[in-house]
Amino acid sequence: MGFFSKIKDAIFGSKAEAATPPADAPAIPMAEAAPAPAPEPVDVEAVLSGMNGAGNLNWQSSIIDLMKLVGIDASFENRKALAQELGDADYSGSAEENIALHKSVMKALAENGGRVPASMLD
Numbered sequence: 001m002g003f004f005s006k007i008k009d010a011i012f013g014s015k016a017e018a019a020t021p022p023a024d025a026p027a028i029p030m031a032e033a034a035p036a037p038a039p040e041p042v043d044v045e046a047v048l049s050g051m052n053g054a055g056n057l058n059w060q061s062s063i064i065d066l067m068k069l070v071g072i073d074a075s076f077e078n079r080k081a082l083a084q085e086l087g088d089a090d091y092s093g094s095a096e097e098n099i100a101l102h103k104s105v106m107k108a109l110a111e112n113g114g115r116v117p118a119s120m121l122d
Helices: 003-019 044-049 063-069 076-085 095-111
Strands: none
Touching (some): 003 095
């Protein structure tokens, strides 16, 4: 599992788990199954704000604090791997790149069903 998937699962996890029917649930024949409603967007800011320790971290703009908040080691190697997952093959860990990486993560969360404030995207 990649680092972005770990971040996404930490934020969307409970919603994704709730959508999975229990193994002992009765099967519904396809002819009777109603189309699933479109999932509601996950309020990324609200979920992250509600996590234990959120008040002590600058996760709104710091990729290091965001990773810490969701329980991922924010080492250079892990940030470099995350950057590569999101298309930055030349990540060197500079402050500018960390800001850009945070924005890339937020953009990817928005593309995957998250509602992210504009201030975290641009």
